[in-house]
Amino acid sequence: MKDLPQNPEASQPLRNWKLILAYDGADFRGWQVQPTQPTIQGELAEAIHQITGEHVLPQGSGRTDAGVHALGQVASFMLHAPIPEANLLHALNRKLSESIRVLSAQIVPTDFHARHSAIEKTYEYRIFRGEDCPPFVARYVFALNWPLNVEAMAAAATHVLGEHDFTSFAANDPEVGHNDTEAVEPNNIRTISESRWMSNNDTLLYRVTGNGFLHHMVRNLVGTFLDVGRGATPPAAIAEILAARSRSAAGPTAPARGLFLVSVRYPDPPPARVLP
Amino acid sequence: MKDLPQNPEASQPLRNWKLILAYDGADFRGWQVQPTQPTIQGELAEAIHQITGEHVLPQGSGRTDAGVHALGQVASFMLHAPIPEANLLHALNRKLSESIRVLSAQIVPTDFHARHSAIEKTYEYRIFRGEDCPPFVARYVFALNWPLNVEAMAAAATHVLGEHDFTSFAANDPEVGHNDTEAVEPNNIRTISESRWMSNNDTLLYRVTGNGFLHHMVRNLVGTFLDVGRGATPPAAIAEILAARSRSAAGPTAPARGLFLVSVRYPDPPPARVLP
Numbered sequence: 257m258k259d260l261p262q263n264p265e266a267s268q269p270l271r272n273w274k275l276i277l278a279y280d281g282a283d284f285r286g287w288q289v290q291p292t293q294p295t296i297q298g299e300l301a302e303a304i305h306q307i308t309g310e311h312v313l314p315q316g317s318g319r320t321d322a323g324v325h326a327l328g329q330v331a332s333f334m335l336h337a338p339i340p341e342a343n344l345l346h347a348l349n350r351k352l353s354e355s356i357r358v359l360s361a362q363i364v365p366t367d368f369h370a371r372h373s374a375i376e377k378t379y380e381y382r383i384f385r386g387e388d389c390p391p392f393v394a395r396y397v398f399a400l401n402w403p404l405n406v407e408a409m410a411a412a413a414t415h416v417l418g419e420h421d422f423t424s425f426a427a428n429d430p431e432v433g434h435n436d437t438e439a440v441e442p443n444n445i446r447t448i449s450e451s452r453w454m455s456n457n458d459t460l461l462y463r464v465t466g467n468g469f470l471h472h473m474v475r476n477l478v479g480t481f482l483d484v485g486r487g488a489t490p491p492a493a494i495a496e497i498l499a500a501r502s503r504s505a506a507g508p509t510a511p512a513r514g515l516f517l518v519s520v521r522y523p524d525p526p527p528a529r530v531l532p
Numbered sequence: 533m534k535d536l537p538q539n540p541e542a543s544q545p546l547r548n549w550k551l552i553l554a555y556d557g558a559d560f561r562g563w564q565v566q567p568t569q570p571t572i573q574g575e576l577a578e579a580i581h582q583i584t585g586e587h588v589l590p591q592g593s594g595r596t597d598a599g600v601h602a603l604g605q606v607a608s609f610m611l612h613a614p615i616p617e618a619n620l621l622h623a624l625n626r627k628l629s630e631s632i633r634v635l636s637a638q639i640v641p642t643d644f645h646a647r648h649s650a651i652e653k654t655y656e657y658r659i660f661r662g663e664d665c666p667p668f669v670a671r672y673v674f675a676l677n678w679p680l681n682v683e684a685m686a687a688a689a690t691h692v693l694g695e696h697d698f699t700s701f702a703a704n705d706p707e708v709g710h711n712d713t714e715a716v717e718p719n720n721i722r723t724i725s726e727s728r729w730m731s732n733n734d735t736l737l738y739r740v741t742g743n744g745f746l747h748h749m750v751r752n753l754v755g756t757f758l759d760v761g762r763g764a765t766p767p768a769a770i771a772e773i774l775a776a777r778s779r780s781a782a783g784p785t786a787p788a789r790g791l792f793l794v795s796v797r798y799p800d801p802p803p804a805r806v807l808p
Contacts, residue, residue: 349664358664
């Protein structure tokens with residue numbers, strides 16, 4: 257496919273695009289563009305520029321940290337280029353490194369915004385429990401071979417369900433804007449609708465769904481549940497840790513490599529207007 | 533675990549070690565040690581030195597090229613250090629990067645040599661056939677979305693079974709010593725006992741077992757079978773390509789990333805001598 261001209265017709269109407277992306281975070285310094293480091297946002301902006309000649313900064317549903325992976329990150333941006341949906345998808349996958357794949361490219365209503373419109377996100381965290389982690393798996397798991405009481409971890413996970421102030425699980429972070437839902441909630445109160453541990457052969461998996469997550473929140477939850485698993489913290493102490501509203505009350509931050517942004521949910525499209 | 537002293541007791545008897553290794557070849561410039569590049573042999577030698585204080589160059593069953601992976605590469609070397617088998621295994625896995633895992637460490641008879649003693653090797657080559665290759669799979673497959681006649685490829689694969697001169701499938705390579713069985717066979721004749729294509733969901737897999745392989749031989753076989761799959765070469769032409777004994781008769785070299793050294797077979801240990 258030939259690239260579109262470098263001076264696009266600004267007379268073309270702006271259209272709003274929604275992409276769903278998967279990426280291997282091990283190859284990037286996180287989502288957010290940085291001057292000299294490889295980032296997902298930076299690589300995506302560059303690919304869009306090469307294809308359309310337009311300079312845009314795709315907005316993600318949230319920033320993922322260096323090393324965090326995505327199965328279904330969502331990005332949005334506006335383009336003049338009158339390119340068909342399937343063409344933009346294929347052109348992006350040809351330009352982008354193989355560590356980023358565009359799974360879907362859609363033209364959406366102009367009021368859609370990947371971050372502001374998000375109503376729920378799901379993350380998963382993978383822990384490898386075997387003796388020696390296969391080199392083909394090591395990039396995508398936290399390899400942890402010590403004994404864990406998985407029942408206690410499962411019990412602890414239920415204590416974060418519902419609406420809570422998650423200050424204890426938020427990074428002590430001067431970057432206020434880093435929380436992925438700062439636009440939705442200017443405080444540290446979030447609602448968690450799913451929080452559970454599952455196990456499968458050599459893998460322990462934590463799955464959490466909520467209306468938003470603070471910076472490092474999932475990794476701090478996992479680090480704290482692992483303290484429960486090794487017997488250092490009783491499951492019921494999660495309620496006290498939440499009540500403390502202090503980062504020092506919770507456990508350590510689990511490594512980025514085990515974390516996947518699985519999916520982002522948006523309101524269903526409004527029903528088509530019925531003509532009178 | 534504390535490292536052993538840097539000046540080992542040379543009075544300890546030399547013992548011969550056999551390691552089985554898995555590695556993610558994407559992170560290395562191949563097996564063979566190079567002055568300033570990361571290699572599997574180089575990293576392994578450095579880890580052994582840090583643990584035992586001894587300088588050895590582990591011998592692989594063969595060199596794997598940059599980007600080629602291993603599920604069961606075998607290496608051998610001699611050490612004075614009186615370290616127990618399980619301790620060397622665990623110490624190596626702590627020192628080595630996570631891209632290399634030692635699956636087994638065994639003290640073996642002194643006449644064992646990873647390359648000279650090998651009697652058979654198995655390789656697999658993976659092709660991803662789906663529309664967009666997931667970023668978590670891309671390092672380990674050749675992603676190839678064009679139509680392929682898999683039946684024709686399967687028929688072609690049977691033509692290399694048995695003993696043949698594989699000159700047409702060997703790299704035009706001044707490095708004579710690069711062939712992995714140069715010690716066994718000083719020519720280009722090799723015997724192939726298994727050569728077949730399998731498919732499974734989005735993956736096409738070529739599996740080949742033989743008494744030895746020339747440099748690039750598996751990748752050149754795969755590239756030629758792919759020419760058959762896209763209709764450029766009839767399956768029966770494989771016999772003519774073998775007979776031509778010319779690299780230019782065969783197809784292109786398939787990319788390294790899809791290739792895995794699966795296992796290396798050695799003679800069964802000799803039966804214990806029965807005392808009279």
